[in-house]
Amino acid sequence: MRLLRAWAAGLPAYLWSGWGAIASLLLLFAAWEAVSLIYGPLVMPDPRSAFGTLLGLIESGAAWPELAATARRAMSGYALSLVAGSFLGLLAGLSMTASMMSRPLVTVLMGTPPIAWLVLAMLWFGASDGTPVFTVFVAAFPVIFIGALQGTRTLDNQLRGMAEAFRLPRRMMFTDVYLPHVVSYLFPAWIAALGTSWKVVVMAELLATQDGVGAALAVSRSHLDTAATMAWIAAVVGLLLAVEYLVLEPIKREVERWREQGR
Amino acid sequence: MSASCPTDTRPRELRVAGLSHAFGRDEVLAGIGFRLPAGEVAALVGPSGCGKTTLLHLAAGLLTVQEGQVSNGFDTTAFMFQQPRLLPWQTALDNIALGLKAAGLARAERHRRARDIGLQLGLAPRDLDKFPHQLSGGMQSRVALARALVLAPDLLLLDEPFSALDVGLKEELYRLLLDHQAARAMGVLMITHDLMEAVRLSDAILLMAPAPGRIVCRFELDVPAAQRDDAWVYRHTAELLQNAVVRDAFGMPPLMTGAGAAGEPAAGTPAAGEQAAETPATGMPAGVPSTSALRLVATPESAPARSASRCGG
Structure with a gap:
């Protein structure tokens, strides 16, 4: 509740501070328009026609079911990796042996391209939702796992000693000493993983499913409809940016207020 | 842990007897013994690495006692x-109230007490809402002192908390600490390697020597801390610095013959000068004039024979 109020109170100032970001986005649009002027609309449609197509898709009602399907898959995979990654990462961080053993495994996981997982997933799950969900899970899991692992490994011994000297009970040890520290590592990892999920799900859909934004992209590609392609890309990126900068970033600022200036 | 369970039968004192401790094969402490009754301020003085911090942690129950006894009869420590070791994600007020929260006090009550003590220790009301990184080093130390004093402890253990502060700030915190100590007859065991700090604050100075850490001497200061002025502190610090045992413990070369007399700051009696000049040869503690408020006491509880004999003459 307190968090919600702080979020609402901080929003106007936060949005105002976004002018710089908006200016640089507009510069990107200008570059986009320049490219379309030089190479013609088949290679690159101008921003107005791309956004026009997007508006048409939204007004005709064609956009929402696809976006909803994509969001559902991305969020399922993301939620799975969030729970499993946080839990296992914390657990592994508690033991020196477990963290030493899991680090190379996670590095392998991170180094394996998502497209390789996608091929395996298509063999295992076929054209069901399982394929994109699994691919998202595998791509997002190591990011969160590493965050949780580092959060537990870097716990401050001095603070632990202090907490012992002041006879903090176990529950307080967790809520007042461990948790805030771990969250400061976990939260950025969660945000990074969200971006990864959103990107990977579109790729998985492109190759493996009949609906969703990825599938719609595949259709527009086969029709050589670059305006629709750009429209879908704009929709996906716009949604991600909205979630990240309107919801997660303000929460992060509030949760990590104690870090401001300091480092 | 042995330090945390007081019973009615035990006297209100901290008793350490025959305490030895080793980290792996490194012997850190050997045969430590002393007694700290309620209302007394004792300073553990010694060079870096002589096991002072280990001793304090053992007394606080932060380390497990390997050999010997630590018996803490005080109710709260x-x-x-x-x-300062403040929680960076909590405000100064919440940091001060940490121990109270651990004791299960309701939020409003612990904040009230934390605010009271914070203001007493010279924190401004708006400082209490700041996070530690927004506070200066001195303010952080005040918060750390407040966090300890808000528990109304009977025994306060201090691990060189003032060593990084400037002179003015130190003086102020000394005063605040002594006020609290006197008002509540609190026992205080403090570590310092600053002899002047020890002479200013303590009723007894326990001198430690390294490798392995042991108590080689105990000095008692007869004048109450509140009545000591700067001149008194300088004079007795200088006296302490001329003591052969102190010089030896800190690895300083022995005084040259006659140097004791020359170094006597306040017009010391000629007898004291002669004594200082003579004693290094006989192994007697030097530079302690008979009129001084600083009394050298042998420590019967400290085991190693060589240090005891050197100390007692």
């Missing part, structure tokens, strides 16, 4: 570390 508070600890103040060398660094």
